[in-house]
Amino acid sequence: MNARMFAYTALCQICIHKTYSNLYLRKELDKAEHKDKGLITTIVYGTLQNYRLCRYQWEDMVQKLPKEETAVLLDMSAYQLFYMDKLPAYAIINEAVEIAKKHGGKKQGALVNAVLHKVMQRGQRELPKDVLQKLAIKTSHPDWLIKMWKAQYGEETCRAICESNMETRKQCARVNLMRMSREELLAQDNQFTVGQLASSVYYQGTSLAHTSWYEDGMLSIQDEASQLVAYFVDPQPKERILDVCAAPGTKSTHMAELMQDEGEIICGDIHEHRVELIQQGADRLQLHSIHPVVMDATKLQGLQEASFDRVLCDVPCSGYGVLARKSDIKYHMQSEDMDTLIPLQAAILEKASTMVKQGGILVYSTCTLNKKENEKQVEKFLKKHEEFTLVSQRTIFPFEFGSDGFYMAKMEKKA
Numbered sequence: 001m002n003a004r005m006f007a008y009t010a011l012c013q014i015c016i017h018k019t020y021s022n023l024y025l026r027k028e029l030d031k032a033e034h035k036d037k038g039l040i041t042t043i044v045y046g047t048l049q050n051y052r053l054c055r056y057q058w059e060d061m062v063q064k065l066p067k068e069e070t071a072v073l074l075d076m077s078a079y080q081l082f083y084m085d086k087l088p089a090y091a092i093i094n095e096a097v098e099i100a101k102k103h104g105g106k107k108q109g110a111l112v113n114a115v116l117h118k119v120m121q122r123g124q125r126e127l128p129k130d131v132l133q134k135l136a137i138k139t140s141h142p143d144w145l146i147k148m149w150k151a152q153y154g155e156e157t158c159r160a161i162c163e164s165n166m167e168t169r170k171q172c173a174r175v176n177l178m179r180m181s182r183e184e185l186l187a188q189d190n191q192f193t194v195g196q197l198a199s200s201v202y203y204q205g206t207s208l209a210h211t212s213w214y215e216d217g218m219l220s221i222q223d224e225a226s227q228l229v230a231y232f233v234d235p236q237p238k239e240r241i242l243d244v245c246a247a248p249g250t251k252s253t254h255m256a257e258l259m260q261d262e263g264e265i266i267c268g269d270i271h272e273h274r275v276e277l278i279q280q281g282a283d284r285l286q287l288h289s290i291h292p293v294v295m296d297a298t299k300l301q302g303l304q305e306a307s308f309d310r311v312l313c314d315v316p317c318s319g320y321g322v323l324a325r326k327s328d329i330k331y332h333m334q335s336e337d338m339d340t341l342i343p344l345q346a347a348i349l350e351k352a353s354t355m356v357k358q359g360g361i362l363v364y365s366t367c368t369l370n371k372k373e374n375e376k377q378v379e380k381f382l383k384k385h386e387e388f389t390l391v392s393q394r395t396i397f398p399f400e401f402g403s404d405g406f407y408m409a410k411m412e413k414k415a
């Protein structure tokens with residue numbers, strides 16, 4: 001299968017059948033020729049990240065939208081025509097026509113041929129005049145999200161978030177300081193550069209997960225904003241910690257490292273297959289204070305109330321802070337996604353709070369930028385629970401450090 005046919009098949013799976021892009025590519029990319037792998041990855045992720053901009057280039061050339069497969073093919077062709085360097089237009093169009101014929105017959109082939117020739121003749125379509133519409137198309141974010149960010153954070157911040165989401169994030173890792181110092185790693189491998197936190201480094205190679213450093217448990221793959229959560233919890237050696245939504249264990253294992261692996265961290269998650277990942281992570285990092293358990297955070301059966309020094313609720317969320325890294329969320333997100341998440345987050349926070357000792361700490365965190373899931377959620381909780389006071393809260397916008405967007409709130413239970 002040639003590179004464009006491969007990219008087309010991948011995009012249909014991801015966009016229409018909702019297969020996760022990273023899982024699909026991890027499994028299938030090995031079947032592609034080595035020389036094609038870079039091109040395939042660039043077309044797939046480029047089309048996903050720019051899905052609105054790509055569609056905008058051709059949607060006014062058709063009376064009604066063609067079937068989904070053809071629309072995906074036109075999107076990826078528009079991406080190659082306008083946003084990739086050095087690809088000859090005739091090759092892009094010829095191959096798209098061949099793919100359309102093969103999958104949809106002569107009629108689809110003719111449609112793709114006609115649309116792409118018109119698109120190429122016109123060149124890049126002028127963006128809308130309206131400032132927010134222009135931002136939405138240019139950075140491929142849905143109108144409702146732009147409207148929400150503008151209302152919640154103001155127009156300037158909304159623009160900065162959208163623009164930052166179009167940047168390529170660095171590969172970031174957290175050094176396991178129990179096993180080696182950051183300086184030792186930097187001295188031994190010049191693919192790493194120093195990060196902005198005490199434990200963080202950036203990697204310039206192809207894949208962190210394939211380094212011996214990762215395999216040998218010297219580091220974990222984790223964005224810097226996400227690393228800030230464990231510092232925010234500030235766990236101390238010998239404490240008893242509860243992490244109620246812990247899988248795959250990135251923050252639990254960071255807390256264990258900060259505690260010098262002394263104490264106990266109960267790491268719950270509702271999904272059994274994800275709980276296994278926590279144990280695998282702890283084994284790889286050689287941490288013994290981690291205790292993974294399958295557990296529903298809205299019930300927390302079998303745990304003794306008021307018995308934990310610190311409780312972390314890193315709740316399931318809409319993920320609007322990680323759109324630069326997770327093209328799938330960007331492509332598929334719907335405003336209705338929040339409707340089920342918000343009551344679930346409230347129920348988790350409510351139950352988890354009962355586990356905090358007097359004088360103990362409760363941390364609520366998300367990787368989303370949405371006050372309804374963040375500040376408002378914490379506000380509602382504090383109104384109901386006078387026994388807790390807000391110590392501090394923080395929103396990390398992606399444009400501040402070129403990191404993911406995060407929210408975290410720290411509350412203390414009265415002694």
Ligand SMILES: C[S@@+](CC[C@H](N)C(=O)[O-])C[C@H]1O[C@@H](n2cnc3c(N)ncnc32)[C@H](O)[C@@H]1O
Pocket residue numbers: 244245246247248249250251252268269270271274295296297298314315316317
């Ligand atoms: C944001 S992720 C947690 C990431 C994790 N803290 C880390 O740093 O690796 C949210 C997790 O909540 C879990 N989850 C969803 N509903 C849950 C529930 N009712 N009880 C416990 N875990 C739940 C999901 O399986 C998912 O692993």
